[in-house]
Amino acid sequence: MNHVPYLASAWLMLIGLYGIATSRNLIHMVLCLTVVQSSTYLLLLGVGYRLHATAPIYQGIVPGHRAVDPVVQALTLTDIVVEATVVALMLALAVVAHKRFGSLDPQKLRPLRG
Amino acid sequence: MSPRARQISCVVVLLGFGAFLVWGVLGLQDFGHWTGLYGRRVLKVASSERQVTNVVSAVNFDYRMFDTLIEELILFTSVMGVMLVLRHQRGEDPEPEHAAGDSEGFEDTTDGVRVLGVILIGVTLLLGLYIVVHGHLTPGGGFQGGVILGAAVLLVFLAGEFVTVRHLHPVETMETIEAVGAAGFAGLGLGGLIASSAAFHNFIWTGTSGMLISGGTIPLSNLAVGCAVFGAILILASELLEQALIVRR
Numbered sequence: 625m626n627h628v629p630y631l632a633s634a635w636l637m638l639i640g641l642y643g644i645a646t647s648r649n650l651i652h653m654v655l656c657l658t659v660v661q662s663s664t665y666l667l668l669l670g671v672g673y674r675l676h677a678t679a680p681i682y683q684g685i686v687p688g689h690r691a692v693d694p695v696v697q698a699l700t701l702t703d704i705v706v707e708a709t710v711v712a713l714m715l716a717l718a719v720v721a722h723k724r725f726g727s728l729d730p731q732k733l734r735p736l737r738g
Numbered sequence: 739m740s741p742r743a744r745q746i747s748c749v750v751v752l753l754g755f756g757a758f759l760v761w762g763v764l765g766l767q768d769f770g771h772w773t774g775l776y777g778r779r780v781l782k783v784a785s786s787e788r789q790v791t792n793v794v795s796a797v798n799f800d801y802r803m804f805d806t807l808i809e810e811l812i813l814f815t816s817v818m819g820v821m822l823v824l825r826h827q828r829g830e831d832p833e834p835e836h837a838a839g840d841s842e843g844f845e846d847t848t849d850g851v852r853v854l855g856v857i858l859i860g861v862t863l864l865l866g867l868y869i870v871v872h873g874h875l876t877p878g879g880g881f882q883g884g885v886i887l888g889a890a891v892l893l894v895f896l897a898g899e900f901v902t903v904r905h906l907h908p909v910e911t912m913e914t915i916e917a918v919g920a921a922g923f924a925g926l927g928l929g930g931l932i933a934s935s936a937a938f939h940n941f942i943w944t945g946t947s948g949m950l951i952s953g954g955t956i957p958l959s960n961l962a963v964g965c966a967v968f969g970a971i972l973i974l975a976s977e978l979l980e981q982a983l984i985v986r987r
Contacts, residue, residue, distance in 0.1 A: 626770075630763035638756045645748040646741070667763075672777065675770035680793040682785050683876055683948065691793070693777030694784075698797040702809045705881055709816035712974045716823040719981045 855897030884967025916969025
């Protein structure tokens, strides 16, 4: 039972990759990418967790109380920001692909010519 | 490759990859027994050294502020990328302003959405500001609050006033807000270099823990990041909405 959060994160990554590989719609593909990225949040937060610990926010509790690791939480925040930027770029590319080829199906995309 | 063959080969590859992944995570330490020394050290010193109660903010905007600057620049770059990708291309109407004036694009918005949108705008703005300015005390900060502030303006779009908002030239304004935010954040890093000969040093009096004005440069960084994220979210959204208008015509 000690590794369940890590295994859950591995599962999220695999199911997201499966979605990306078999996707028939670029928007669906971007959403699958966000599933893969959520697996990294779960892994980071799971790694930094300490049993019976509170959030690393000392508002209203005694300083020195056992708290979870703030560094991995800050890393997760970075991760989320990067995800948002990647998703924005991918969606913009999906818009352009739809304008150029008239379809969101990745199988129907043809190589770009200059 | 047929979809069926693609599916089967994908499952085979993922099973192999998954086996390695599971093997890897089983080698991690047990869940709940993290022994990272850096995090423990920061937890011990952050509230007395920097007088903040939100230690995650102290890591993001003080101890590892350099990393956050890079993160901020990633956001900045991606906004530029989206604007570049979605620029007006050959064969498209180069001047969408004229057509948008008489566009009836959002007429299908129902009254319920309009009323609720208008009611929620004020509440959302207030919540966003609260999250930004209390970033060093309670959960939240510039990134989270900036997104909420962006959502408040998106509610205006949702309420069907996209055309009204466009008359204020939001993209130019938002570009300025985003640039000022990013420059302010970098300036805070440089301020440390000038005031105490170490870049990204917290050079302002840190005050008393738990007060609104405490934590030195941390609340200021939150404000700068809040501005930058607010601008970035709105530029992204309005660029994509602009495309929706072009496609609809």
